Amino acid sequence: MYGAMPQSASGAVHVSNYEDALYVLRSPEFRPLRKEAGFNMAYQLMFTGGALIDLHGKEHFERRRILGSLFRRATLEEYESDYLAPAVREAIADLDASSTDPVDLLVFTWRIMIRLMVRLVGVDGLDTPEAEERFAEYFRDFEHGTRSRFSRDPEETVAKALVSRSILYEEFLEASWARRRAILADANAARPRDVLTLLLEHEDYYRDKVGDRAAEVMNNETAAFMAASIGSTANAICGAVYEIDRWLQDHPEDRPKLLDSEFLRTCFSESIRLHQTGPLMRQAAEDVRLPSGTEVPAQAVALIDRLEAGIELASRASQPGSGQHFDPYRTIDGVPQYVLAFGQGPHMCIGRQMVLGGHYTQPEIEETDTRVGLAVTVLSEYFRAGVRLVPDRAPIISGHTIRETWAEFPVYFAGPSA
Numbered sequence: 001m002y003g004a005m006p007q008s009a010s011g012a013v014h015v016s017n018y019e020d021a022l023y024v025l026r027s028p029e030f031r032p033l034r035k036e037a038g039f040n041m042a043y044q045l046m047f048t049g050g051a052l053i054d055l056h057g058k059e060h061f062e063r064r065r066i067l068g069s070l071f072r073r074a075t076l077e078e079y080e081s082d083y084l085a086p087a088v089r090e091a092i093a094d095l096d097a098s099s100t101d102p103v104d105l106l107v108f109t110w111r112i113m114i115r116l117m118v119r120l121v122g123v124d125g126l127d128t129p130e131a132e133e134r135f136a137e138y139f140r141d142f143e144h145g146t147r148s149r150f151s152r153d154p155e156e157t158v159a160k161a162l163v164s165r166s167i168l169y170e171e172f173l174e175a176s177w178a179r180r181r182a183i184l185a186d187a188n189a190a191r192p193r194d195v196l197t198l199l200l201e202h203e204d205y206y207r208d209k210v211g212d213r214a215a216e217v218m219n220n221e222t223a224a225f226m227a228a229s230i231g232s233t234a235n236a237i238c239g240a241v242y243e244i245d246r247w248l249q250d251h252p253e254d255r256p257k258l259l260d261s262e263f264l265r266t267c268f269s270e271s272i273r274l275h276q277t278g279p280l281m282r283q284a285a286e287d288v289r290l291p292s293g294t295e296v297p298a299q300a301v302a303l304i305d306r307l308e309a310g311i312e313l314a315s316r317a318s319q320p321g322s323g324q325h326f327d328p329y330r331t332i333d334g335v336p337q338y339v340l341a342f343g344q345g346p347h348m349c350i351g352r353q354m355v356l357g358g359h360y361t362q363p364e365i366e367e368t369d370t371r372v373g374l375a376v377t378v379l380s381e382y383f384r385a386g387v388r389l390v391p392d393r394a395p396i397i398s399g400h401t402i403r404e405t406w407a408e409f410p411v412y413f414a415g416p417s418a
């Protein structure tokens with residue numbers, strides 16, 4: 001389902017069956033890839049080495065507990081209602097109303113996500129449009145480096161990303177770390193709730209685990225966190241706008257539902273089932289037999305095609321072949337509509353609750369949890385402002401990477417639509 005992959009060192013097993021995919025993602029015999037596994041991992045680990053995504057077993061569990069404390073409900077609520085919705089409205093209001101040119105929704109959403117994530121991470125110094133512009137420019141190259149295992153030209157991508165990373169660290173992160181160190185040293189100062197503060201509060205833990213590499217790993221943790229959140233969310237929001245726009249062309253009677261959070265959430269879940277950015281990868285620590293009978297030899301890499309698995313599962317739940325179509329009214333018994341879009345098992349996306357709100361993630365507290373989630377918040381504001389695809393300029397998929405990401409996503413904002 002995805003483009004041709006970079007080379008693997010030990011041969012790869014393609015996993016596209018839902019039950020096999022679940023097995024691989026949940027079982028301790030399968031681990032994040034090591035440097036020697038091929039797939040440009042030696043490059044990728046320059047950026048993510050020692051960070052959460054790269055860990056396994058007990059160490060991963062401990063680290064996940066530390067970072068997970070950032071996603072308490074009160075924090076999420078504050079980000080969603082006090083910050084995100086106004087930030088999206090402001091960004092739309094700032095668009096040049098006199099211009100008839102389309103807006104690139106990918107760049108637009110990516111910038112909104114950068115603003116949100118630098119707050120959550122605790123990067124200071126982006127107070128002026130110029131500083132934000134500089135940060136965004138370097139972050140874009142850096143982000144490509146963190147995904148170099150999917151890159152078609154990894155050397156060039158990585159060389160650029162390393163330069164950008166140094167600039168980002170020197171210009172933005174060093175001062176942000178220093179400011180938080182000073183806050184922590186002052187017993188009377190209020191502590192920000194952000195990634196940098198959290199990591200500094202656990203600095204002894206990092207020292208204990210990785211010794212002299214603590215500063216490097218804490219930087220990698222921070223950077224991997226931003227890379228995991230910004231691009232994937234911007235890409236997913238564009239995917240949802242794309243599918244909803246097309247759905248409304250055939251189902252104009254659903255247009256009033258754009259004001260309904262539940263409809264938007266279902267549309268978002270259905271669209272991320274269909275717009276997943278690339279295979280997940282794990283390496284077998286020993287010979288393993290998957291539920292379908294497929295044998296995975298020790299050291300082989302399992303390439304988990306969650307797009308194909310999601311399509312196949314949705315087709316199984318209704319009619320053969322139907323799973324490749326967008327249908328917000330689809331139900332898949334016992335499985336969320338997004339299927340494997342957030343992964344599964346111990347590495348399942350830590351930002352899922354932030355993206356989806358309370359409903360899908362914690363049904364037991366749904367009644368008291370008023371969050372609609374980042375995705376619905378952004379989509380609601382976009383549709384309220386009349387976002388629509390440009391009739392003769394279809395969005396373009398990127399050719400630089402085998403991940404399915406948008407390269408360009410032209411839209412119009414055309415005033416309130418409903």
Ligand code: HEM
Pocket residue numbers: 052053054064224225228229230232233236272280281340341342343344346347348349350351352354355
């Ligand atoms: C629609 C948006 C998003 C999608 C589709 C998505 C998808 C994923 C997937 C598939 C994984 C698992 C990777 C693997 O198993 O190898 C993952 C992990 C992760 N995601 Fe997300 N993500 C999204 C948004 C976010 C946000 C907003 C954040 C942070 C606020 C975030 C932070 C992370 C982190 C830190 C991990 C690593 C977790 C671990 O290894 O334990 N993601 N994401």
